[in-house]
Amino acid sequence: MKYIIGIDSGSQSSKIAIFDIEGNLIVEGKEELRPMKLGENTLVEHPGDDIWESICAASKKAMEKFQYDSKDIIGVGLGSIRCCRVLMKKDGSLAANVISWMDKRTSTPYQHDVPEAAYVTSTDGYLTHRLTGEFKDNIGNNFGQWPVDYETWDWSTDPEVLKTFNIPREMLLEAVRPGDVLGNITEEASKLTGIQAGIPVVATTSDKAxxxxxxxxxxxxxxxxxxxxxxxxxxxxxxxxxxxxxxxxxxxxxxxxxxxxxxxxxxxxxxxxxxxxxxxxxxxx
Incomplete structure (x- = not known):
């Protein structure tokens, strides 16, 4: 029997579930997120690297329960909170706290107020990099203040659209469609999550979809x-x-x-x- 892993990073917790290819739930792990960091004027942020750390913790819990051969796990589906805004440095690390979808800034065009930010991405884009080392993002999770072309399912190539959202194309990660491979689990991610290195990570879409x-x-x-x-x-x-x-x-x-x-x-x-x-x-x- 072969198995697949589902990653669900939500607003309150991160969940990892392992299914067989017939859809039966085998094991799961869950880790609560820390309370949001709240500021004046409806500022809502995830503290530190909480989303990634909770995924690592939940994944280890699930893998510890998994009683079968981990080599029979054939893929990972990645899904996480939509409408958040993540600022990444050139090396892929966080340039600032992850901005929650409940923060008023996510309903307005991006403001270039963090000098260290080289990329503006979704939670999927950030987690893709942590899991695979790739600078790719699931286009399906970019809903709201993002220059998405809903006909091509890619970033808009219209300069006026990019200007409206105030995000230059070079700050956006490579767009990947739902169902396509984002990359493969790295050795570093394997040590932190317990998931075997080399397994492909597949884009799902937004959490609601x-x-x-x-x-x-x-x-x-x-x-x-x-x-x-x-x-x-x-x-x-x-x-x-x-x-x-x-x-x-x-x-x-x-x-x-x-x-x-x-x-x-x-x-x-x-x-x-x-x-x-x-x-x-x-x-x-």
Whole structure:
């Protein structure tokens, strides 16, 4: 039997799951993220290298439980929080804390206020580099203030579009479509995660679209209610949402050239459940 690893880096925790190729869950590992760093005027950041460190911890937990031959693991699917903004130095390390999707800066064009920043990327782009050493990004996870061409599923080549988002092309990583290989696990990443070196890492798409895929959101006429930190409704579509759409928007699905229409949602959805749990006691877990 062969196995695959799924990486899910969320707003509250990182989860690693190992499945057999028939879709049966074999083992999983989970690591809670540290509380967000909050600042004035709706500034919300992930402290330090928390996202990467939580993935390493969750992965080691899963691999320690895995009782089969790790050489039978044939691939890793990488998915993480969308709408975040990550500033990377030339060497791929963080130039600043990861800016959360809840931070007001992610809804406005990029401001060149960190001199050390050589690249502007998503959480997928950063995690791809940590796992594989490649400077590549999953285009499907770039939703919001990014110069994406939704027809070609690549970065826009229009100078005016790049100017609008204030991100020069040289600061963007190489775009990779959902389902394509981002790179292979490096020896360094293997030591930190427990995942065998050389295994290919495959781009999934944004976290919401991955959730839709898992729930069977594949054809027009199907819909899903997503109960995440951000609660929303989604329907499958063969067409991208119009630019003047009201109360919903379009995102790239897990299948190239297919789309998901997503409603406006509740920004503190399941986070409220965690808040009540922490407030009233761990016995509610």
């Amino acid at each position: 991955v959730e839709g895929l898992g729930a069977g959101l594949l054809h027009e006429g199907t819909a899903v209610i997503s109960l995440g930190t951000y609660i929303t409704a989604m329907v499958a579509s063969d067409e991208m949402a119009p630019v003047d759409a009201s109360a919903y928007w379009g995102i790239m699905s897990s299948v190239p050239k297919k789309y998901i229409l997503e409603s406006y949602g509740i920004r503190r959805g399941m986070w409220t459940v965690s808040w009540f749990k922490n407030l009233l006691g761990q016995e509610l877990s």
